[in-house]
Amino acid sequence: MRIGAKYDGTTERVGALLNKVPIPVGLSMFGMPTARAVQAGQRLGIFRELAAGPATAAELAQKLGLRDEGTRRLLDALCVTDTVKLVSGDRYELTRRSRKWLDPSSDEYVGGFIADNHHYWEWWAGLEELVKDGRSVEMHDRPADDPYWASYITGQYQLARLSSDRVAKVVALEKNATSLLDVAGGHGEFSMALCRRHPDLRATIVDLPGSARIGREIVAEAGMAEWVSYLESDMFEADLGGPHDGALCFNIVHHLSPESARRLFARVGEALRPGAPLCVLDLFDRQPGKQPDTGSMLGLFFHLTSGADTYTADEVSDWMASSGFDAPRRRTIPELPGLAILRAERA
Numbered sequence: 001m002r003i004g005a006k007y008d009g010t011t012e013r014v015g016a017l018l019n020k021v022p023i024p025v026g027l028s029m030f031g032m033p034t035a036r037a038v039q040a041g042q043r044l045g046i047f048r049e050l051a052a053g054p055a056t057a058a059e060l061a062q063k064l065g066l067r068d069e070g071t072r073r074l075l076d077a078l079c080v081t082d083t084v085k086l087v088s089g090d091r092y093e094l095t096r097r098s099r100k101w102l103d104p105s106s107d108e109y110v111g112g113f114i115a116d117n118h119h120y121w122e123w124w125a126g127l128e129e130l131v132k133d134g135r136s137v138e139m140h141d142r143p144a145d146d147p148y149w150a151s152y153i154t155g156q157y158q159l160a161r162l163s164s165d166r167v168a169k170v171v172a173l174e175k176n177a178t179s180l181l182d183v184a185g186g187h188g189e190f191s192m193a194l195c196r197r198h199p200d201l202r203a204t205i206v207d208l209p210g211s212a213r214i215g216r217e218i219v220a221e222a223g224m225a226e227w228v229s230y231l232e233s234d235m236f237e238a239d240l241g242g243p244h245d246g247a248l249c250f251n252i253v254h255h256l257s258p259e260s261a262r263r264l265f266a267r268v269g270e271a272l273r274p275g276a277p278l279c280v281l282d283l284f285d286r287q288p289g290k291q292p293d294t295g296s297m298l299g300l301f302f303h304l305t306s307g308a309d310t311y312t313a314d315e316v317s318d319w320m321a322s323s324g325f326d327a328p329r330r331r332t333i334p335e336l337p338g339l340a341i342l343r344a345e346r347a
Contacts, residue, residue: 036121037077041084042102042114046074047094050084051103054093108162113155119148123304136307140255144209153214157187163335164193170331170341171279177201177245181271183235183264184252186211188219188228191248195227201245203228206238235264242271250281254302254310258319261311265323272346278325280342285310295338313342320344 041047045064049055055063057072064071075092078084083098094102101110129135142148167190173180180203182191191203205215205228212230219228231238235252247268253261268278283298299310317328320342328344 033077034081035117037074038081038083039114039118039121040074041078042111043118044074046071046078047083047098047102047111048104050092050094051099051105054087054091056090057092060092110155110158110162112151113158116151116155119151120301127304130304134307136303137305138307140208140211140306142210144213146210149210149214153187153211154218157189157218160187160189163333164189166333166335167281167341168193168197170333170343171246171248171277172343173198173201173246173277179242179244179246180204181240181242181244181247181268182206183247183249183268184208184211185248185250186215188215188222188224188230190250191228192219192222192224194246195224201227204231204241204244205229206231206233206235206240208232208234236260236267240267240271243273243276244271245273245276247272247276247278248281249278253280253282253316254299255306255308257308258311258315261316262319262323265320265325269324269346274347275345277343277345278320280316280320280328281336281339282316282342283310283339284313284316287312287314293338298338313340316342317344 044066046060049060049063057075058068060066060075061068061071075084076086079086079092082095083102084092085095087093100106100108102114103109104111123137126135126137171194173194175198177198178200180191180194180201182188182203182205184207185191185203185205186207188203188205191205195201195203205212207215207230209232212232216225216230219225219230233239249264249268252264256264265278272278283295283302285299286292286295295310302308302310313330317330320328321344324347325344326347328342331341331343333339333341
C-alpha cells in the first residue's frame with residue numbers, strides 16, 4: 001500500500017498491473033505481497049537504514065544480517081510500491097513521499113503502526129471461520145506484560161498524532177475546563193492534545209493494565225505526566241470520579257453490544273457536570289440502502305477482531321440521548337477518513 005494513503009489501494013504501477021487482470025485475481029496476486037513487503041521492510045529495519053541515506057542491497061544485508069539476494073528482491077518489490085526507488089545504478093533510497101512516514105525522525109512517522117500490522121496477517125487468516133461460525137479474535141484479552149501491548153499501543157499513538165490537534169478542536173471543551181475523563185484512552189495522545197490546548201486541564205485515562213503501562217511511558221516521554229494520569233481498571237467497574245468537564249469514548253463503541261454501550265454512556269454521564277460534553281469517536285456504519293465504502297473494510301476488521309459490530313450514527317446518537325445527553329452533533333475529521341465524532345452535552 002502507499003504509505004499515508006487514505007485506504008486507496010496500491011500505487012499507480014501496481015494499479016496498472018491490476019487493470020490487466022480480473023480484480024479478484026489482481027488483488028490476490030499483488031495486494032497481499034505489497035502489504036507484506038512494506039511490513040517486512042519496516043520490521044527488518046530496511047526503512048530505518050535507508051532514512052540515514054542511500055545504500056545497496058549488499059550493504060543493507062551486511063548491516064542487518066540478511067541475505068543479499070532476498071534483500072535485493074524485497075527492495076525491488078518495494079520500488080513497485082513507490083516506497084523506495086533505485087538510484088545511481090544499484091543504490092536504493094526512500095522516496096520523498098514515503099520518507100515523511102518512514103523516517104523515525106519525522107513528526108509523522110508511523111513505522112510502529114506498520115510493524116504492528118504484522119499481527120493482522122494471522123487474524124485475517126480466520127476470516128472464513130468468522131463468516132461461517134462467528135469465531136472472532138479477541139485482541140485485548142492478553143496479560144499486562146505481553147509484548148503485544150507495546151506494539152499495539154505505540155502504533156495507535158503514532159496514528160493518533162496525525163489528527164489529535166484537529167480532534168481537540170472538535171471536542172471543544174470550555175476554556176476554563178479543569179478535568180477530563182478519557183475512557184479506554186490507551187496511548188494518551190488525545191488527552192495530551194486537549195491538555196496542551198487547555199493549560200489548567202488534567203486528564204484521567206481509564207484503561208486495562210497492559211494498555212495503561214505503555215500509555216504511561218508515552219505520556220512520560222512526551223513530558224505530560226503532570227497533566228495526564230492513568231487509572232488501571234475495567235471501564236464498567238472503575239470509580240470514574242468527577243464531576244468532569246468533558247469525557248472521551250474513542251474507538252470503543254464498536255467493541256460493545258448496544259446494551260453495553262448504553263450502560264457505558266450512562267456511567268460516564270453520572271461522572272460529568274451538567275452541560276459537559278461526551279465525545280464519541282468511532283467508525284459508524286453506512287445507513288441502510290447506501291453503497292458500502294472504505295469504512296466497510298474497517299467494519300469487517302472490527303467484527304473479526306472482537307466479534308462486535310459497527311453501528312450507524314443514528315443508533316449511537318439514540319443511545320447517548322437515552323443515557324441523559326442532549327441530541328448529539330456529528331463532525332467529521334479529514335485526517336480520519338471513515339470515522340466521525342458524535343458530541344453531546346449532559347442534559
